[in-house]
Amino acid sequence: MFLIIVEKSNEVIYIKITKIAKAGTLESNDILIMVMPNDSGNIELELESIVMQQFGDVIEQVILHKVKEMGIEGITIKAQDKGALDYTIGARVETAIKRAI
Amino acid sequence: MQKLRRTMLFMPGNNPGMLQDAAILGADAIILDLEDAVSLTEKDSARILVRDAIKYIDYSQVEVVVRVNPLDTEFGPQDVDVIARVKPDTLLVPKADVEEIKLVDIMLAKIEEEEGYLVGSIKIIALIETALGLETVYEVIKASQRMVGVLLGGEDLTADLGITRTKEGEEIFYARNKVATVCRALRVDAIDTPFTDTNDYEGLTKDTARAKSLGLTGKSAINPRQIEIIHAVFAPTEVELKQALRVLAAMEEAEKEGKGVFSLDGKMIDAPVINRARTTVELGQRLGLIER
Structure with a gap:
């Protein structure tokens, strides 16, 4: 597991999530995403993956890309990956955030 | 198709x-x-x-x-x-x-x-x-x-x-x-x-x-x-395909001779039978069972 923190930028209008929400499962080829609001205004990510060595960086980028694309700030994300492809990671992050807004 | x-x-x-x-x-x-x-x-x-x-x-x-x-x-x-x-x-x-x-x-x-x-x-x-x-x-x-x-x-x-x-x-x-x-x-x-x-x-x-x-x-x-x-x-069976091909061949023969209705093996072959044969052959072709 590792933790990264992304500082917020001033150029984009950000949306805050208001509650804790989950999406996805712990089945193989899936990823379980939990999102929760934080007061720092940053994007914080805790990632665990069965393919951390090979794909940890890629998974992280897919998650962060989706969060930024949706314009979310002040969010802590806990992700447990079971070998999900990019489309699944993106879909689960989007679902979790929409459930948390 | x-x-x-x-x-x-x-x-x-x-x-x-x-x-x-x-x-x-x-x-x-x-x-x-x-x-x-x-x-x-x-x-x-x-x-x-x-x-x-x-x-x-x-x-x-x-x-x-x-x-x-x-x-x-x-x-x-x-x-x-x-x-x-x-x-x-x-x-x-x-x-x-x-x-x-x-x-x-x-x-x-x-x-x-x-x-x-x-x-x-x-x-x-x-x-x-x-x-x-x-x-x-x-x-x-x-x-x-x-x-x-x-x-x-x-x-x-x-x-x-x-x-x-x-x-x-x-x-x-x-x-x-x-x-x-x-x-x-x-x-x-x-x-x-x-x-x-x-x-x-x-x-x-x-x-x-x-x-x-x-x-x-x-x-x-x-x-x-x-x-x-x-x-x-x-999938059409081999027998069905062969019969369908025979019907279509007999039809071509009959057309050459100017016949509308003809018989094959003693049975009358008319439009519905020909249509069925065409459907069978087309399916056989699409499935690669016979050549086009």
């Missing part, structure tokens, strides 16, 4: 692993299911996952059909709106009746215009699974130019009729007849209800042969293991 729909394989819409494998399991069409295979609490999740799967996964070898939720639920209209924008080949509309099909047609036309797709390019298959749907199946098919087939839903239909569903399927005899006849009249595909015992291969073979004998043109499947068996039943 018209798409083959011998098998349409149901795949649960909220299962990433199955969505990834769906294209390579050998079915002619895959039905990515947002309805019965997805629990009420996961409808939002499955909708987004299926949308992204269609964008991301190479499904070029199969027809991609998405079963949306009924339009009178809170999920159905959102399903159509989100899924149509990534342009699946076809939508499977559950509990279909005339009003529902007309509504989906209008929604699709609006989305196609907004997204710059050719209007009418997304097709519809009606899932006939109510007594009303069955009795109005002709009008249901006529309700939209997008209609390419009907899928008979035996489980829900028998529930609606208040009768018991059996393995033998005697209780859906009328429904199969009705769907097969109307679909043939309107030149759309008639897809049979799935056989739900996934371990009974002999039962599946019998059930498929029965559907074929009544005029249904394909069968839905709920497990990849069912595909090969269904294909085998729907």
Whole structure:
């Protein structure tokens, strides 16, 4: 597991999530995403993956890309990956955030 | 050339692993299911996952059909709106009746215009699974130019009729007849209800042969293991192919001699027999059983 923190930028209008929400499962080829609001205004990510060595960086980028694309700030994300492809990671992050807004 | 729909394989819409494998399991069409295979609490999740799967996964070898939720639920209209924008080949509309099909047609036309797709390019298959749907199946098919087939839903239909569903399927005899006849009249595909015992291969073979004998043109499947068996039943046999080729050869001969009706092996050969032979040969060619 590792933790990264992304500082917020001033150029984009950000949306805050208001509650804790989950999406996805712990089945193989899936990823379980939990999102929760934080007061720092940053994007914080805790990632665990069965393919951390090979794909940890890629998974992280897919998650962060989706969060930024949706314009979310002040969010802590806990992700447990079971070998999900990019489309699944993106879909689960989007679902979790929409459930948390 | 018209798409083959011998098998349409149901795949649960909220299962990433199955969505990834769906294209390579050998079915002619895959039905990515947002309805019965997805629990009420996961409808939002499955909708987004299926949308992204269609964008991301190479499904070029199969027809991609998405079963949306009924339009009178809170999920159905959102399903159509989100899924149509990534342009699946076809939508499977559950509990279909005339009003529902007309509504989906209008929604699709609006989305196609907004997204710059050719209007009418997304097709519809009606899932006939109510007594009303069955009795109005002709009008249901006529309700939209997008209609390419009907899928008979035996489980829900028998529930609606208040009768018991059996393995033998005697209780859906009328429904199969009705769907097969109307679909043939309107030149759309008639897809049979799935056989739900996934371990009974002999039962599946019998059930498929029965559907074929009544005029249904394909069968839905709920497990990849069912595909090969269904294909085998729907493929013309060697004897059927040989006979069809003989009929067409005799017809050419008769045409040269200026005869309208002729006989082969002592039996009269007329237009219906010739049409049947042409259909058989065309199917054989499409399946690669005989050369073009």
